Amino acid sequence: MPSEKVSILWFRQDLRLEDNPALCAAVQSGHIYPVYILDDENAGQWAMGAASRVWLNSSLEKLDHSLEGKLSLYKGNAEKILPELAARLGADGVYWNRCYEPWRIKRDTKIKQTLTDANVEVKSFNGSLLWEPWEVLKKDSTPYKVFTPYYRACRASTLPAKPVPTPEKITALKDHNALGLKDLGLLPGEKAWVTKICANWVMGEKAAHTALGDFIENGLSRYKKGRDYPSERSVSRLSPHLHFGEISPNYAWDLILKQESSEDRDHFCSELAWREFSYYLLYHFPKLPDENFQSKFDDFEWFGSEKDLKAWQQGMTGVPIVDAGMRELWQTGYMHNRVRMIVASFLTKNLGVNWREGARWFWDTLLDADLASNSASWQWVAGSGADAAPYFRIFNPVTQSKRFDGEADYICTYVPELAKLPTRYIFAPWETPRDVLDTVGIELGRDYPDVITSLKSSREKALQTYKEL
Ligand SMILES: Cc1cc2nc3c(=O)[nH]c(=O)nc-3n(C[C@H](O)[C@H](O)[C@H](O)COP(=O)(O)OP(=O)(O)OC[C@H]3O[C@@H](n4cnc5c(N)ncnc54)[C@H](O)[C@@H]3O)c2cc1C
Numbered sequence: 001m002p003s004e005k006v007s008i009l010w011f012r013q014d015l016r017l018e019d020n021p022a023l024c025a026a027v028q029s030g031h032i033y034p035v036y037i038l039d040d041e042n043a044g045q046w047a048m049g050a051a052s053r054v055w056l057n058s059s060l061e062k063l064d065h066s067l068e069g070k071l072s073l074y075k076g077n078a079e080k081i082l083p084e085l086a087a088r089l090g091a092d093g094v095y096w097n098r099c100y101e102p103w104r105i106k107r108d109t110k111i112k113q114t115l116t117d118a119n120v121e122v123k124s125f126n127g128s129l130l131w132e133p134w135e136v137l138k139k140d141s142t143p144y145k146v147f148t149p150y151y152r153a154c155r156a157s158t159l160p161a162k163p164v165p166t167p168e169k170i171t172a173l174k175d176h177n178a179l180g181l182k183d184l185g186l187l188p189g190e191k192a193w194v195t196k197i198c199a200n201w202v203m204g205e206k207a208a209h210t211a212l213g214d215f216i217e218n219g220l221s222r223y224k225k226g227r228d229y230p231s232e233r234s235v236s237r238l239s240p241h242l243h244f245g246e247i248s249p250n251y252a253w254d255l256i257l258k259q260e261s262s263e264d265r266d267h268f269c270s271e272l273a274w275r276e277f278s279y280y281l282l283y284h285f286p287k288l289p290d291e292n293f294q295s296k297f298d299d300f301e302w303f304g305s306e307k308d309l310k311a312w313q314q315g316m317t318g319v320p321i322v323d324a325g326m327r328e329l330w331q332t333g334y335m336h337n338r339v340r341m342i343v344a345s346f347l348t349k350n351l352g353v354n355w356r357e358g359a360r361w362f363w364d365t366l367l368d369a370d371l372a373s374n375s376a377s378w379q380w381v382a383g384s385g386a387d388a389a390p391y392f393r394i395f396n397p398v399t400q401s402k403r404f405d406g407e408a409d410y411i412c413t414y415v416p417e418l419a420k421l422p423t424r425y426i427f428a429p430w431e432t433p434r435d436v437l438d439t440v441g442i443e444l445g446r447d448y449p450d451v452i453t454s455l456k457s458s459r460e461k462a463l464q465t466y467k468e469l
Contacts, residue, residue, distance in 0.1 A: 005030035006173070007093035007121075008086060010037070012104075014097040014127045014245035015059045016205040017066055017170070019163035021125035026095040027167045033089055034071050034172050036060060038184050041077040042107045046289070046371055049364035050188050051333045052243075055203055057186040059244050062204030064181070067170070072178035075185075082111055086120045089175060094120055097127025097245070100279050101371050102286035130160035130249050130276055133283035143284040145386040150280065151273045163251040197333040197367065201240070208241035212252055216259060223264040227271075230325075230336035231409040236268070237334065239368035242275065249275065278376035281386055288385075289359070289375040297384035301465055304353030311452050312347050313361050315414070318444070318451035320426055321401035322346045324414035331414070333367035338404055344381040345395035350458040352465070355382035383466075391466045394459050398428045417448045 009026040011034060017023060026032045038056075040047040048056065064071035074081050086094055094115055099108070112122045126132055131154045137143060144150035187194055202210070215236035219226065226234025241247050249272050256272075259265050282288050292298055311317045315326035325339035335343070340362075347358045359378040363369045379385025383393075405411055408426040412419040418426050420440040425432040429444060430451045437443065444450045 005092045006090060007032055007095055008082070008089065008091045009034045010082065010094060010096040011035065011063065011071070012096060012099050012245075013243070014248075015063045016208070016246050016248070017063075017166040018205065018209075019127075019165075019248040019251045020097065021127050021161075021164060022095040022097045022123070023170070024164050024167055025123060025125065026093070027170050029093060029095075031171045031173055032095075033085075033091065033175055034067050035085065035175070035178070036063075036071060036073050037078045037081055038073070038075045038186070039078040039081075039107070040075075042079065042103055044103060046101065046103060046363075049366070049369050051197060051365050051367045052369050053186040053188070054194050054197060054333070055201075055240055055244060055367045057181065057184070058198070058203035059246060060181060060184075062206070062246075066205065067172050070172035070174045072175040073181060073184060074179060075183065079107060079111055079114070083114045083118060083120075085175070086115060087118065088177075089173075091120060093123060095123050095125070097125050099128070100133065100283050102282070105286075126161070127248060128245060129279055130154070130253055130272065131157065131280075133280045136280070143280065145281075147274065147277050147387050150277055151270065154273065154276065160250050160253050163248060163254050193330075196331055200332040200334070201367065203240075203244075203246070205246045208238065208247035211236060211238055211241060212247060212255065216255070220256070220259060220264055220268065221262070224267040227267075228338050228404050230339050230405060231407075231413070235337070239370075239373075240334075243368045243370045275373055278370075278372040281376050282372040285386070288379065289371055290356075292384040293379050293386050294384050294388070296469060297382075300384075300469055302352050302354040303461065303465065304347075304351045304357075308351040308452060309347075309353050309357055311449070312343070312351060312353070312358075316449045317346070317351075317453075318430065318449040319346060319397050319455075320408075320411045320415050320418055320429065321397045321405065323449075324411045327414040329362075329365050333365065335366070336410075338400070339410075340377070341381055342395050342397050342400050344378060346397055348382045349391075349394045349462040350397075350453055350455060352458070352462060355379060355384065392463055394462060396455065396459075398455065401427045415448070417442070 007026050007029055009023055009032045014020055115122050136153050136157055219234045219236060222234050226232045242249060253269060253272055256265055256268055285293060312326060315323040317323055322343050325335050325343040329335040344358055347353045348355050355378045359374055362374055376385060380388045383389060383391030408423050411426055418429060425436060429448060442448060
């Protein structure tokens with residue numbers, strides 16, 4: 001056992017070495033045991049979904065590689081595992097970067113107490129946010145509920161911390177009683193699905209930096225406009241990397257601000273700030289994932305059926321842009337932001353399905369499934385959230401697809417059965433004249449679903465239900 005101080009570095013949503021404040025502090029104090037604990041027990045209903053587990057599996061593998069095989073893995077209740085580990089390994093301190101999910105805050109508070117009582121020093125850091133949620137409050141000390149004044153207040157407060165480089169020397173130790181990656185059982189039985197979604201991504205810290213670099217080179221200059229067009233690669237696709245902390249928002253913010261000043265640059269920063277705002281809301285309103293932010297929606301009569309929900313999940317609603325989005329999600333573990341808004345509006349408003357059902361499906365299938373961003377965004381689209389789109393503003397999926405996928409390139413990528421139709425009919429196939437369908441050999445209901453609801457009457461029904469609220 002080395003004579004220097006020994007500490008445990010507890011990796012959580014910060015699976016990286018660069019700009020990792022807890023890691024920097026831990027290595028300065030001496031030798032470290034880098035550990036990761038898969039704690040489904042405390043997560044409860046918010047245990048990671050299937051797609052997130054696939055990402056986590058690769059990300060841990062990459063992190064272990066960067067740590068030269070020294071990452072120790074565990075599975076179970078961190079409240080038990082961590083104090084036992086600290087005692088067994090003779091750790092003087094435990095270091096971590098803070099997380100903001102309500103279940104994690106509750107758990108970490110207890111762990112901190114247990115360790116402190118056992119004379120183990122605990123130090124926590126901000127490794128995931130540009131601004132801590134408690135740092136930005138209104139004049140009356142209450143939290144903001146509207147994005148624009150929130151962001152303005154953030155900008156007027158302290159500058160986000162500058163990223164810190166990877167420590168030059170990390171003296172890491174491995175606990176030989178730890179589990180192997182396979183023992184975590186992260187990969188689901190459906191191998192074909194895993195192979196499919198993994199084919200679209202490279203996980204890990206290095207890949208996160210490559211993605212940011214590619215975006216700066218190829219996407220940033222058209223970001224503000226291009227981010228609305230799902231067939232364009234004008235977005236960064238950084239979300240799963242940011243969620244797992246393979247890259248910090250501070251690193252991205254800092255590098256983006258070093259680029260030439262432009263509307264695109266500022267717009268990208270404001271999108272990073274929407275992520276911040278989601279965390280801010282989750283911190284100040286911890287019931288956000290479970291309860292309507294606006295309680296008047298508690299009495300809303302959701303009129304959707306199980307059958308409609310299934311059709312939506314499977315990308316078989318007969319509305320091409322919706323089906324394309326849902327199939328993109330299933331095939332790649334990702335969905336473009338504009339399309340996320342369209343499918344969420346269609347589910348909650350045209351199909352009348354409770355937003356929680358949609359959020360659940362996203363939780364299981366998105367690689368970037370994030371309790372803060374997912375809950376805040378679903379409530380935003382459903383109309384029940386903070387600073388939400390008003391309920392009566394219902395996206396028309398046909399108009400949206402004509403506007404943002406004018407050549408139907410995105411639709412045809414994921415709904416290839418419609419590719420033979422002349423473009424102008426692809427957006428609403430149910431309006432295609434019989435002879436045109438016959439010419440291309442498509443029968444609705446056989447080759448592609450007939451639309452499951454009338455957009456017009458379902459819209460009216462949604463508005464009527466809202467009126468009665
Ligand atoms: C119904 C619905 C559910 C969503 N669920 C999630 C989720 O579980 N996890 C998640 O990370 N994002 C979620 N979003 C937000 C957004 O769609 C994704 O962050 C974005 O599409 C990710 O792609 P990107 O990295 O290419 O984004 P870019 O446009 O390149 O944006 C850069 C980064 O800014 C952040 N960001 C951008 N838009 C938003 C936004 N509206 N809200 C919060 N952060 C944002 C993300 O971290 C993103 O990686 C959801 C949006 C909707 C409408």
